[in-house]
Amino acid sequence: MSEHVTDEHHPPPEEEARSTPTxxxxxxxxxxxxxxxxxxxxxxxxxxxxxxxxxxxxxxxxxxxxxxxxxxxxxxxxxxxxxxxxxxxxxxxxxxxxxxxxxxxxxxxxxxxxxxxxxxxxxxxxxxxxxxxxxxxxxxxxxxxxxxxxxxxxxxxxxxxxxxxxxxxxxxxxxxxxxxxxxxxxxxxxxxxxxxxxxxxxxxxxxxxxxxxxxxxxxxxxxxxxxxxxxxxxxxxxDRPVAGELLRFGGSLSLLALLALVIDNLDYFSIGRRLGETELGYYTMAFRLPELVVIGVCIVIGQVLFSSFSRLQDDRDALREHYLRAIAAVATLTVPAGLGLAAAAGPVVDTVFGEQYAPSEPILVVLGCYSAVYALGFHSGEVYKATGHAGLLNRLAIAQVAVFAPVLWLAAGRSTLAVAVAFLACHVAFTLLRFVVTDRVIGIPLGAQLRAVAPATVSALVMAGVVTLVDRLVPLPQPFVLLVLEVLVGAVVYVGALALLDRQALPRVTRMLRPGGAS
Known part of the structure; x- marks a missing residue:
């Protein structure tokens, strides 16, 4: 077991990296x-x-x-x-x-x-x-x-x-x-x-x-x-002490990972056991695009944010400021994507998967909304882990399992769409709970969190409403052409609404994505 040995003028790369958090x-x-x-x-x-x-x-x-x-x-x-x-x-x-x-x-x-x-x-x-x-x-x-x-x-x-x-x-x-x-x-x-x-x-x-x-x-x-x-x-x-340190921290995260697995797959399990493989196939395909466009983006950005949050764990003021800017930027990217998928579900399914997956359309409407809600609360977990409060996530996850399991099982007795609706409703409740926990434990006020994500959320809702009107009122027989039109209209409406509500929203995203920059 050896440590880095260096002189005072040339700190070891490890120490230098950990001292420049953003x-x-x-x-x-x-x-x-x-x-x-x-x-x-x-x-x-x-x-x-x-x-x-x-x-x-x-x-x-x-x-x-x-x-x-x-x-x-x-x-x-x-x-x-x-x-x-x-x-x-x-x-x-x-x-x-x-x-x-x-x-x-x-x-x-x-x-x-x-x-x-x-x-x-x-x-x-x-x-x-x-x-x-x-x-x-x-x-x-x-x-x-x-x-x-x-x-x-x-x-x-x-x-x-x-x-x-x-x-x-x-x-x-x-x-x-x-x-x-x-x-x-x-x-x-x-x-x-x-x-x-x-x-x-x-x-x-x-x-x-x-x-x-x-x-x-x-x-x-x-x-x-x-x-x-x-x-x-x-x-x-x-090194036995090192192994103990890694396993103690990782052990709490393993329980969290297992609980998260249960939460993330209770819908799949309920549909597969009660409604069969074909219905699960429709649900799986409906989940693919929200998973790809929204949930996956949250995960990859979260990997970077966890690293940067960990580096700021001893400077709570900087951590809070960094967190609020980060969730605002992430919401700007992800919430319109989720609600856009919901609003354009018909031409999306027809264009991407084909007519044989038509039963996936109403499911995608609901799961698109779910992914937008998921994005709003996801990165609070990165702060909990980075500041040594991973146990909070375990307690929240246990509560989720206790609520989700019976609700989704009962919903699967009705239909696959009912499972999707129940899944959305449960996530709305627990996203709000995450905001409250972040307020009480990390010291980031609930109002500050809501204000950070409000411009993107309101603009995305306006956009989704306009896209839904286009979907219902414009008689275009080709799904692909209709989808292109809805994407263009949605982008214009969203950017316009966002510019009115928060002129710094898009520059904030640009700063987060700029090489060498920080959110």
Whole structure:
């Protein structure tokens, strides 16, 4: 166990990085959004193609298999990856133990998933899931192997370097899935596409990490200045106090991850068990676009914000100011996207997925609204974790499970649309609760939070109303043409309304995304 030794004029890269909390936030956000956008564009195109090659039942079956796999995926590192990002100590001290923990845990949970596949399939009420779950357990193991290098990059805000693994995985997944679907592999095309993607990402993450530490070369890549250019003395190691620190912080996050998994999949579970694979297929496809356009954006921006919030955890005034600017900027991007999907659901479904997914249209209306609500409250969780209040998220999640489980199960007794409506209603209530908790615990007043997101929310509601009128009143027979018209009208109305309510909204987003800037 060795510490960085240096003179007073040249602080170690680790200390220097941790002392400049917002200098690289803008650059990191840009690269995280770009890699997300690139990988999700590939995913979107492949989904459009696969929707025309596979029946709704195939998507429903794989969604159930992934539901089982996700139980282990959320536990694969017991939160050690996030703890490596949040830990304020020397990277040289914590890295070898962190690497050992993540690798051992990935192997253990991968094998556990493999051997419990029959029990998981029985729990989900479908024996056909057994081989699918067993194959996907390989994907889960490979994801676990990528946890350590990914955490190292995120800790040092090296989000540019994450682009190659993320985009590479998406491209491989698309090629394998579409190729196998064309060959008639059905649901297996989605499964093996997932396995191929995670294998690609695991290899690329380790290559990029080793390249940045100077221990390997990625062809055509330059070794730029980075805190990772000062690596730990060895790849693997064991320091019992460090392991305890990482597991204590990560353990609370693992419980949170498991609870979040339950919350995020209660709708899938209820529909799959009570309404069947076909209805779950319609619901899954309706969820794809809000997940892609809104929820995914929240997650990738949240990864950067968690890193920057962690660096500001000892300066509460700066943290509060940074948080309010961040949620205002995120709302400006995400709320209109969610409400826009809801307002234009008809031409969106017809254009993207085709007529066979017409039952997904009313579900998308509701889930588009859900994604907008989700975006408003999502990043409060990053503040709780960054300031050592992860236990708050556990308590909130337990309350959500207690409410969501019976409500969604009862709604599934009526229809898939009823499940979507219940899901939306529950999230509205708990988003408001998150605002209240943030007010009382972190010291960010409820009124300040509401004022931060109000301009984007009101402007998006106006936009959604106008787009709905266009959808109802303009007689265009071609769904694609109508969709283009609604997007253009919606963009003009939203930007105009936002300019009237908050002239600083768009400059605020620009500052957040500007390389070298901060939100």
């Amino acid at each position: 200098g690289r936030v803008g650059t990191s956000t840009v690269w995280n959004v770009l890699q997300y956008g690139g990988s999700k564009l590939v995913t979107f195109v492949s989904t459009v193609v696969l929707a025309r090659l596979l029946a709704p039942e195939a998507f429903g079956l794989v969604a159930l298999a992934l539901l089982a796999i996700n139980i282990f995926d959320r536990l694969k590192d017991l939160g050690v990856g996030t703890a490596l990002v949040q830990h304020s100590g020397s990277w040289r001290r914590i890295a070898p133990t962190g690497a050992t923990l993540t690798l051992v845990l990935a192997l253990g949970f991968g094998l556990l998933c493999l051997v419990t596949a029959p029990w998981l399939a029985a729990l989900l009420g479908n024996d056909a899931l057994v081989p699918l779950i067993q194959a996907l357990s390989v994907s889960m193991l490979l994801q676990g192997l990528a946890v350590f290098p990914d955490a190292a990059l995120r800790r040092h805000l090296a989000f540019k370097e994450r682009t190659l693994p993320e985009l590479g995985g998406a491209v491989v997944k698309a090629i394998v899935s579409i190729g196998m679907a064309l060959a008639g592999a059905g649901a297996w095309s989605l499964v093996w596409g997932q396995v191929a993607a995670t294998a690609t990402m695991a290899v690329l993450y380790w290559l990029v990490y080793l390249h940045l530490t100077g221990r390997a070369r990625v062809p055509g890549a330059e070794l730029t200045a980075s805190p990772l250019a000062e690596p730990a003395d060895r790849h693997l190691g064991w």
